[in-house]
Amino acid sequence: MIQTEHLSKTYRNGFKAVKDLNLHVNKGDIFGFLGPNGAGKTTTIRMLDGLLEPTAGQVFIDGMDVNKQALEIKRLIGVVPESHGYYDWMTAKEYLQYFNSLFGGNEGDVYLEELLKKVGLREKKNVPVGEFSRGMKQRLGIAKALVNHPKIIFLDEPTLGLDPSGQRDIQQLIREINLNDGITVFITSHLLKDIEVLCNKVSIIKDGILVEQGSIKELQGRYVTAYTILLQTNDNDLALSLIQRLDGISDVSKGERQLVVRLSEGLDANEISTVKRNLAGTVFTAGIDIREMTHKTLSMEDIFFKVTESSQIGREAVL
Incomplete structure (x- = not known):
């Protein structure tokens, strides 16, 4: 056209x-x-x-x-x-x-x-x-x-x-x-x-x-540098202390109402799934309820x- x-x-x-x-x-x-x-x-x-x-x-x-x-x-x-x-x-x-x-x-x-x-x-x-x-x-x-x-x-x-x-x-x-x-x-x-x-x-x-x-x-x-998870629980402080020790997690920061979990760079789809399962299992085992868990995507402004x-x-x- x-x-x-x-x-x-x-x-x-x-x-x-x-x-x-x-x-x-x-x-x-x-x-x-x-x-x-x-x-x-x-x-x-x-x-x-x-x-x-x-x-x-x-x-x-x-x-x-x-x-x-x-x-x-x-x-x-x-x-x-x-x-x-x-x-x-x-x-x-x-x-x-x-x-x-x-x-x-x-x-x-x-x-x-x-x-x-x-x-x-x-x-x-x-x-x-x-x-x-x-x-x-x-x-x-x-x-x-x-x-x-x-x-x-x-x-x-x-x-x-x-x-x-x-x-x-x-x-x-x-x-x-x-x-x-x-x-x-x-x-x-x-x-x-x-x-x-x-x-x-x-x-x-x-x-x-x-x-x-x-x-x-x-x-x-093309421009995502690492898989990022937004996590909201009923005890973000305890969840942060547990998650940051897991393999495949490069950084965990605390937002206003949620945790921003940045996975290690270079992980393939299977490795990302494994990290997510380990994250959820660790949190549940500690008696913490996950209220929301989403994948953060880049906005047009970010790009x-x-x-x-x-x-x-x-x-x-x-x-």
């Missing part, structure tokens, strides 16, 4: 913003594109949607070359930038009618009202956009991006500045347009929780270079900082 081949951009001042970038986004993905400030995310997106010509390399969307078939591709994509530039004097319906006219005015009011219903704004169709909250404007921006029946939608910081309720509403809307409408979604966000709860694939760039890509589960597997703070570059796995 989206593919870049050795995509690069060097500005006139000699600054190399993007260097030999190879991305592959499949149809139906909710794809997260991450990187620190200044990593080249905005430059990349502008090349993907045809607003900026690359210095080298190619971008293909649905098999078409962005630089050679720009008009056709414009009809395939919808874009929700971080800053929309809304026309506050227009009503929500007028706003969609205006953007519909830019695409040739092919859609009637019935379809536009269906879009407003989809984003939860049908009852506000005659309200000026200037009276909308930030969350309502963001939903209207998504409706605008859907006017031309896109196959792909680009979202830049879709939940930035929203309260938790507004963030949840936008996340749910993104899931719905992906699942119900079959739209491929490409997201950039500094809110890593968005990426974790929404995306099935992720790419991370640093200094214009692709440093990692894969599913979140794949990345968790992001591990990747961007390391020097590893150039992983070429196909997503």
Whole structure:
């Protein structure tokens, strides 16, 4: 659906913003594109949607070359930038009618009202956009991006500045347009929780270079350094003194309400199972009740900082 081949951009001042970038986004993905400030995310997106010509390399969307078939591709994509530039004097319906006219005015009011219903704004169709909250404007921006029946939608910081309720509403809307409408979604966000709860694939760039890509589960597997167990008992102090003596345990620390048990590095699945059985048996034998025992996985934030703070570059796995 989206593919870049050795995509690069060097500005006139000699600054190399993007260097030999190879991305592959499949149809139906909710794809997260991450990187620190200044990593080249905005430059990349502008090349993907045809607003900026690359210095080298190619971008293909649905098999078409962005630089050679720009008009056709414009009809395939919808874009929700971080800053929309809304026309506050227009009503929500007028706003969609205006953007519909830019695409040739092919859609009637019935379809536009269906879009407003989809984003939860049908009852506000005659309200000026200037009276909308930030969350309502963001939903209207998504409706605008859907006017031309896109196959792909680009979202830049879709939940930035929203309260938790507004963030949840936008996340749910993104899931719905992906699942119900079959739209491929490409997201950039500094809110890593968005990426974790929404995306099935992720790419991370640093200094214009692709440093990692894969599913979140794949990345968790690559960057976990040791198996970690979260343990809550009715006597954490006694449990700690017993557990830290066991073979296969490298460290036990006490959290607010639980123990964080770090196993030795390099253990295979069978060895991990043996350590867990020994741990549970030791605790039960001492008359201690285990209230909860779970495996701690790396969050997207953990992975992001591990990747961007390391020097590893150039992983070429196909997503």
